[in-house]
Amino acid sequence: MGVTKTQIFNTKQNELAILFKVLSNPARIAILQYISQQDSCICNDIVDEIGLAQPTISQHLKELKSINLIKGEIEGKKVCYCIDLERWAEIQKMVNSFFNTTKNNCC
Numbered sequence: 001m002g003v004t005k006t007q008i009f010n011t012k013q014n015e016l017a018i019l020f021k022v023l024s025n026p027a028r029i030a031i032l033q034y035i036s037q038q039d040s041c042i043c044n045d046i047v048d049e050i051g052l053a054q055p056t057i058s059q060h061l062k063e064l065k066s067i068n069l070i071k072g073e074i075e076g077k078k079v080c081y082c083i084d085l086e087r088w089a090e091i092q093k094m095v096n097s098f099f100n101t102t103k104n105n106c107c
Contacts, residue, residue: 012094015094016094016095016098018067019067019091019094019095022063022066025060025063027050027052027056027057027060028060028063028064030050031046031050031057031060031061031064032064032069032070032083034046034049034050035081035082035083036083038082042075042078042079042080042081044078046061046081061081067087067091068084068087069083069084069087069088069091070083070084071084
């Protein structure tokens with residue numbers, strides 16, 4: 001059996017690739033921007049703000065949760081979402097490190 005693509009790259013490269021993949025969807029960026037401007041957020045509020053169907057929003061929220069960028073608390077029948085600030089800081093550090101170590105070697 002051959003080597004999978006992820007096995008030939010280091011942990012940081014794989015983690016950044018997953019991060020960028022999740023963040024590459026404009027709907028997820030809009031969701032993050034909306035959540036980051038709220039004290040708390042309920043899924044239906046996101047649906048009203050973004051304009052996508054509730055199942056679509058739920059799928060995007062699931063992807064954002066998969067990288068631990070957002071967290072949710074159940075309040076009755078609703079789930080309130082917020083940015084995980086510790087994870088946000090980790091991601092900022094990873095991305096900054098990636099860009100800050102890139103040399104300006106272009107023609």
